[in-house]
Amino acid sequence: MLCQKCHKRVANIQFTQVINNNKIVIYLCDQCAKDEGKFSIGSPLSINDFFSGIMGVPYMASVHQQSDLVCNTCNTSYEEFKKTGKIGCADCYKVYGEKLLPLLKRLHGNVQYNGKIPEKIYSQVKVSREISKLKEQLELCIKNEQYEKAATIRDQIKNMEIKKHD
Amino acid sequence: MKGWYLEKGPESDVVISSRIRLARNFKDVPFPFKMKREDGKKILMGAKKAILKEGKENSDFEFIDLQQLNPIKKQILVEKHLISPNLAESQFESGLIVSSDEKVSVMINEEDHLRIQCIFPGMQLNSALEICSNIDGVFEESIDFAFDENYGYLTCCPTNIGTGMRASAMLHLPALTMTGYIKNILEACGKLGITVRGLYGENTEALGNMFQISNQVTLGQTEEEILTNINNIAKQVIDQERILRNELHKQNPFRFEDRIYRSLGLLSNSRIMSSEESFRLLSDVRLGVDMGIISNIDIKNLNEILISIQPASLQETFGRPLEPDERDIKRAELIRNRLTGSNS
Ligand SMILES: [Zn+2]
Numbered sequence: 115m116l117c118q119k120c121h122k123r124v125a126n127i128q129f130t131q132v133i134n135n136n137k138i139v140i141y142l143c144d145q146c147a148k149d150e151g152k153f154s155i156g157s158p159l160s161i162n163d164f165f166s167g168i169m170g171v172p173y174m175a176s177v178h179q180q181s182d183l184v185c186n187t188c189n190t191s192y193e194e195f196k197k198t199g200k201i202g203c204a205d206c207y208k209v210y211g212e213k214l215l216p217l218l219k220r221l222h223g224n225v226q227y228n229g230k231i232p233e234k235i236y237s238q239v240k241v242s243r244e245i246s247k248l249k250e251q252l253e254l255c256i257k258n259e260q261y262e263k264a265a266t267i268r269d270q271i272k273n274m275e276i277k278k279h280d
Numbered sequence: 281m282k283g284w285y286l287e288k289g290p291e292s293d294v295v296i297s298s299r300i301r302l303a304r305n306f307k308d309v310p311f312p313f314k315m316k317r318e319d320g321k322k323i324l325m326g327a328k329k330a331i332l333k334e335g336k337e338n339s340d341f342e343f344i345d346l347q348q349l350n351p352i353k354k355q356i357l358v359e360k361h362l363i364s365p366n367l368a369e370s371q372f373e374s375g376l377i378v379s380s381d382e383k384v385s386v387m388i389n390e391e392d393h394l395r396i397q398c399i400f401p402g403m404q405l406n407s408a409l410e411i412c413s414n415i416d417g418v419f420e421e422s423i424d425f426a427f428d429e430n431y432g433y434l435t436c437c438p439t440n441i442g443t444g445m446r447a448s449a450m451l452h453l454p455a456l457t458m459t460g461y462i463k464n465i466l467e468a469c470g471k472l473g474i475t476v477r478g479l480y481g482e483n484t485e486a487l488g489n490m491f492q493i494s495n496q497v498t499l500g501q502t503e504e505e506i507l508t509n510i511n512n513i514a515k516q517v518i519d520q521e522r523i524l525r526n527e528l529h530k531q532n533p534f535r536f537e538d539r540i541y542r543s544l545g546l547l548s549n550s551r552i553m554s555s556e557e558s559f560r561l562l563s564d565v566r567l568g569v570d571m572g573i574i575s576n577i578d579i580k581n582l583n584e585i586l587i588s589i590q591p592a593s594l595q596e597t598f599g600r601p602l603e604p605d606e607r608d609i610k611r612a613e614l615i616r617n618r619l620t621g622s623n624s
């Protein structure tokens with residue numbers, strides 16, 4: 115796939131943007147990604163994004179370095195997964211992280227779970243779902259410069275996060 | 281015999297059976313292909329304990345240790361769709377929990393730690409899901425499942441992640457196959473996130489004109505949304521099939537009925553019957569029964585024949601191992617007896 119900005123180089127970076135509950139994916143080449151220089155608003159920050167944000171280095175560099183991720187729990191490497199198509203254990207999903215997103219998106223279209231929640235963690239998950247809904251509203255308010263409303267929502271989020279960690 | 285095929289379900293003129301399967305994994309234990317033998321034992325024990333509680337309503341369930349079971353018995357479970365061929369071949373700690381009516385079963389240590397499934401006759405995906413959810417709930421009381429807020433239930437294969445649910449209906453589509461319209465159906469379903477495949481054959485070559493339609497997507501939609509989608513699509517396929525059946529019959533009733541009665545004649549009189557030929561002829565007879573052309577044969581009887589003419593079930597019925605040639609002779613005998621109503 116070619117970069118969607120310059121249409122010249124091969125795209126190897128995927129930007130995910132969440133707008134009004136819709137995930138929009140943009141594919142860029144290294145160069146254009148660096149020029150673009152900012153994260154998509156609303157996408158959950160990964161560790162890599164977070165560090166590079168602080169250090170000011172082009173954040174994708176760090177992704178390229180970790181060529182083979184290995185899960186400590188079951189010893190399955192990402193390369194092995196690519197060959198077999200089988201995930202070794204629940205922790206693998208955390209270890210491979212964002213690398214799985216293109217595949218999951220291709221398989222399922224939507225990558226946000228909406229189904230049944232186990233009884234035992236029901237209330238906890240419910241609160242998380244509400245928080246992420248509020249966060250989307252918050253972004254929208256900031257975008258539309260409705261700062262008062264944004265402040266109210268921010269307080270709501272704070273309260274819910276306290277509730278969640280109780 | 282016992283099982284789903286002894287009852288008649290809704291839309292049974294086209295829909296043979298409905299099945300729901302939920303994939304679940306224990307938290308903190310690697311998935312079966314990566315786990316140690318002790319882990320395998322732990323899963324077996326945990327699953328057994330969760331369901332086979334003494335004196336509870338669930339005492340209706342039985343545990344079968346698949347490692348202790350002989351190959352023919354295992355193969356019978358495969359032929360009844362109670363376990364997968366993979367699990368039958370597994371050399372690992374593996375087991376099956378099955379309800380006394382054989383409608384509900386739980387495969388242990390297949391690709392995932394637990395595969396909870398429920399099969400009902402006819403179109404009954406919603407009731408099957410209800411049963412599976414109840415069993416899921418019983419497991420949850422004593423087991424913590426691998427679950428992620430964003431990804432849902434975590435599974436060994438990313439194609440099952442999320443709800444972990446595969447909903448499938450087995451449809452008998454002779455008219456769509458005869459007219460070639462089945463190709464359009466296959467194409468259209470692919471675009472709607474629904475998989476259609478021949479039941480016993482590979483790809484679109486379906487033995488006995490039986491097709492299984494199932495959901496592709498397991499993440500992003502709720503269980504109810506997935507079922508609504510598949511129910512709607514199945515309904516359209518069922519309607520098309522019925523229209524075409526009537527159309528074909530109207531166009532040339534003599535030729536249509538001749539074909540059905542010839543097939544019935546062959547099944548009622550042959551002395552040698554391969555499984556392929558019997559599936560083909562049984563499809564014609566089923567069509568005749570569904571359309572009221574044949575009235576003295578029950579659809580439940582045909583379902584039972586479909587199960588019992590498979591190799592392992594045949595050998596079980598006749599009480600000894602049978603060579604392939606001998607199987608064809610015994611298969612013909614069994615079908616004759618079942619269709620003409622004389623003894624077992
Ligand atoms: Zn570019």
Ligand SMILES: [Zn+2]
Binds near residue numbers: 186187202203206
């Ligand atoms: Zn792992």
